[in-house]
Amino acid sequence: MxxxxxxxxxxxxxxxxxxxxxxxxxxxxxxxxxxxxxxxxxxxxxxxxxxxxxxxxxxxxxxxxxxxxxxxxxxxxxxxxxxxxxxxxxxxxxxxxxxxxxxxxxxxxxxxxxxxxxxxxxxxxxxxxxxxxxxxVIHGFIYNKDAFEELGIEVPTTEAEFFAALDKIKEDGSYIPMAMGTNDQWEAATMGYNNIGPNYWKGEEGRLALIKGEQKLTDEAWVAPYATLARWGAYLGDGYEAQTYPDSQNIFTLGRAAIYPAGSWEISGFNTQATFEMGAFKPPVQNAGDTCYISDHxxxxxxxxxxxxxxxxxxxxxxxxxxxxxxxxxxxxxxxxxxxxxxxxxxxxPLAKEFVSWRDQCESTIRSTYQILSRGTPNLENDTWGASVAAIKGTATPEELGQKLQAGLASWYEPQQ
The missing domain is CATH 3.40.190.10 (Periplasmic binding protein-like II)
Structure with missing residues (x-):
């Protein structure tokens, strides 16, 4: 070489x-x-x-x-x-x-x-x-298909149908109507308020108006979801106040509850734990024919x-x-x-396909508190946790909650002053 x-x-x-x-x-x-x-x-x-x-x-x-x-x-x-x-x-x-x-x-x-x-x-x-x-991830409700079939319940599309289904499940007594606790707080906001709320504030239209200061948290669109959450407490089962997030997951996958307010992130875990067939339905609209909005976060x-x-x-x-x-x-x-x-x-x-199919049926938005509005103190995301729990427990009126949240946001966020 x-x-x-x-x-x-x-x-x-x-x-x-x-x-x-x-x-x-x-x-x-x-x-x-x-x-x-x-x-x-x-x-x-x-x-x-x-x-x-x-x-x-x-x-x-x-x-x-x-x-x-x-x-x-x-x-x-x-x-x-x-x-x-x-x-x-x-x-x-x-x-x-x-x-x-x-x-x-x-x-x-x-x-x-x-x-x-x-x-x-x-x-x-x-x-x-x-x-x-x-x-x-997409928000909605996962349900026990066996329970629905057993009780003759159709998948609800409106709020009236949703609460009629909950009433029927409660009256029968075989299942807890809905598995969710308030102990960990975030579920009440994430699977409660930001699940059903977009149908009230019209998704991105309302969220961006709040950021611009064109809407306030005391407006009907932002207060009304708390009034709906206030009705949930009657269907969450005894002791829901002390029920943790893992407790709720177990109650549903063991077949003890008929409905689970959910995010699509639950699918893989539920698939391994539940022995019954599951379905999913999107957040019910207030009136038949209304445009639907989903949190596609x-x-x-x-x-x-x-x-x-x-x-x-x-x-x-x-x-x-x-x-x-x-x-x-x-x-x-x-x-x-x-x-x-x-x-x-x-x-x-199949459950993932059901969730993602809603993109073709509804308008997509993200959680209302995640962009810009939680940068200050008090933190709107964390305050929404507490407000959602208070609504479910009935410890404050929806109007009081809206006023408290608005005052907190306006204390540091200039467009809301």
Whole structure:
């Protein structure tokens, strides 16, 4: 081997070693989706690692209620993982503004998403996108088909039919009409107020009017859902005040309740636990023929820790998450989490197909408190939890709740002053 050939061989070896080193990495994912651990371990991560053998991935979730606090403390301490699972809108925007999330606007694969999908993880002016959109969730009601058949109940489409069904279930006494507790508070707002509310405030029309200051939380459209929630308490079963979120899940999947106010995120867990056939119906409209509105909430994205020691490998993973291949795996491995990429995904789960079919029947919106309106103190999202519980328990009137929420929002949000 002459000298030039030897130099070329050495250079080639160095380049190969350098490439291997660049991709030899272990990525840690932070998430609140602890229910999804086995799905990441068994399906999602193996699919990625098969295509990228130099990169290992570990999914390390925290409990949902503790995630924000745990993540923030890890980020401040410099011990957070390379990849950060992103909640939508303001929570992740705050992380980006604090320098914890990298700007991913230059990631080519971002072109796989619409502006609407990306808006949950962008700055207000759209100049920076800091998380890859993964999925949205849809709100509605899951019901026990056996119970409905047994009691001769048709799927309700109007509020009158909904409460007539609840009355019939209660009168029969074989089932708790509806499984939901108020102990953990967030369910009352998420599966209660923001589930049925869009039919009152007309989805995006009302939500954007509230942000602009053109509507107030004392307006009928925002107070009326609390009056409807006030009727729910009679159907939630004895002791619902002390009932936790896992309690409610168990009551329904054990066949003790006929209806479960739900988000589509419940599907995969319910599929493994319930022994009866389930169906789903969208939030009932007030009058037959009314336009229906659903909360089709941009729920989950994933970004890169700005302090990651593996930025190249992390961007490789994020580009894969933005691909149609990931959307296909994720949409079917986690039925009820609906991929946000432009490429249509063929869903296999019948309950997931029922939820997603509502997109063709109704107008879509997101949860009313998630964008802009919960940036100040008092926090409107957290106050809505408490207000929804108070409405169900009957400890305050809908009008009182509207006045309290409006006063809190107006105390710091200029368009409402």
């Amino acid at each position: 002459n000298r030039s050939t030897l130099k070329l061989a050495l250079l080639s070896t160095t380049l190969v070693a350098g490439m291997a080193h660049a991709q030899d990495a272990t990525l840690i994912i932070e998430s609140w989706r602890n229910d999804d651990l086995t799905l990441w371990q068994d399906k999602i991560i193996p699919a990625f690692e098969a295509e990228h053998p130099g990169i290992k991935v570990k999914f390390t979730p925290s409990a949902p209620a503790e995630y924000n606090a745990v993540l923030n403390s890890k980020l401040d301490a410099g011990s957070a993982g390379d990849l950060i699972t992103c909640r939508p809108f303001d929570a992740s925007l705050a992380l980006y503004q604090a320098g914890h999330l990298s700007d991913l606007s230059d990631l080519d694969a971002m072109s796989n998403f619409s502006d609407v999908a990306k808006s949950a993880w962008q700055t207000d002016d759209g100049s920076a996108t800091f998380c890859v959109p993964m999925a949205s 941009t729920d989950i994205g994933i970004g890169m820790n700005a302090a990651s020691s593996n930025p190249e490998a992390a961007r490789t993973f994020l580009a894969w998450v933005a691909s149609p291949a990931f959307a296909e795996i994720f949409g079917n491995a986690l039925p009820g989490f609906f991929p946000l990429s432009k490429t249509p995904v063929a869903l296999e789960d």
